[in-house]
Amino acid sequence: MMRPIIVLGLAGAFLAITVHCGAEAKKKKQPEVAQVAPIDLTALDEAIRANRLVQAKTLLEQSQLARQSGPMLDLLKAEYDLARGQNDVALAGFRLLVADIGVGARAHQGAGIASIRINRIDDALGHLSAATKADGSLWRAWSALGVAYDLKRNWQAAEAAYASGVAVRPNAGEILANRGYSRLLQKRFPEALHDLKQAHGMLPGNERIETNLRLALALNGSYDDAIGISASDTELVKNLNNAGYAAWLQGDFVAARAYLSRAMEISDVYYDRAANNLAAVNAASGK
Template sequence: MPTQFETADPRRSGVTASGSRFLAVAAVCALVLTACATSEEVPLQAKPEPVSPEIVAAAEQAIEQGNYADAKLLLERVLLADPGNLRARLGMAESQLAFGQLNAAAEAFETLTKVPEVAARAQQGRGIALLLKGQERPALFLLEQAVAQDPSLWRAWNAIGTLQDRDGHWEAAGRAYDRALELRPDSAMLYNNRGFSHLLRRDHAAAIADFDAALQLEPGMEAARENLRLAFAWAGQYDQALVGVGQKDIGRAFNNIGFVALLRGDLPAAESYLLRSMEIDPKFNRVANKNLEYLKNLKAINANKIAGEG
């Protein structure tokens, strides 16, 4: 099978968040969860300032908006004054997750799963961290536990959909994405992820509808735009797949359409688009050439079959 597929990430990470299969999970925290004891080391600050609930709320809003650096600064202030603040500890774990500090995030979330008030959300975070680490079975177990405790955890449902996609359990994946969208109907990321799930199961019409919905909500979402082009290509609507492609991306678009046409068995279209990719953008010569080599092998196999049948 050819593997020369050049594209933007088809899923957007959805842990707040798109080669042909990527994951769409949730992302959210940064610093290690250790509060600094300052009473002896900094004698001039014997008593920290009291924590304002507004600071925690502002940090949570920053996380929701993806401003993790701002959230981290706010949460550090809170944890300095109140190391046991559950909302702040959960927010810091989410920030670690967002910054890719997966081991620290998983450990922080695991500690918080023992606290009933935040156990379900911590279970969600830990499950997502394990998913991003590639530990899929324990991740699915934790995520299903999380939604059993709190069915409103849309990021957990999204991550469950991703895991079910990977196993080819399309109905279970569809139910998970549907549940996530019921909870967050304004999420372009979720529409993009469900659309990619439809694309994996070759339901091109449903995929096109979801990618279009994602772009209606977020017109600048490149992952959804790229996926929409792929969906049109898989449906054989090659001209539609090229609508809106800029000059700097046209070489990649031709290569990707040629690749999809190749997988569809539409060899004349595949050859045409791959050659056009090489003509318009020399940097795709190596990639398109490999795809063309595979195409020639397919033609030879088909010719031998026809000769044998004759």
């Protein structure tokens, strides 16, 4: 009577061992998940600076898969948000990093630039002053500090900030463009023209710089150069209006009327800005 029980017990034990071995075999056959390598932070930094945002996004996604972390990566994430115009998101990211000894200066720089974009100028001045004090080589911080002082109409402080930036990075077209526009606001037209010509040579194709350069040319009396060769009637109308406005500021009412009238003639629609400027010219000249 006992033998069948023994046989069944052995069979059960054998079955259990067989099942267990099968599970082990299946477990061994499962493919191993490949680990994602961490990204090169220098490559990410360069992609953001060059505005290669698609590449930057790909690198950031790879860093997430690699479970990469650290203050420098967090800083670059905030700079990526800043580059794509997510100013509030970027500002929040930068603020979390300003106390970090390794990236704090750049975090202040980014926070200052983001603050300017959302019109928090006093906050911007605080962040940018802290950035330049911590690291005087941050030329973007110097340039942005000049812009912030321009918005406060503190021309002397703006000039000092731009000069510090140029000393650090003489070939930075962005600084010269900002200083050139600042000098237009200060009515220092020859100096503005010099800066904007240099900036245009360093950053060809930049629409903002080209517009300000044309205005500077007109304000220095070079009206034909300011109008230049236009790709379309819309662009020509804009250039004629700017030249007419500049002539008006210079007291050259004859040239102002000629350019503004021409702008109104060739515009596909009634060009309100040119018309308003022409009315102001006629009022100023008694006509």
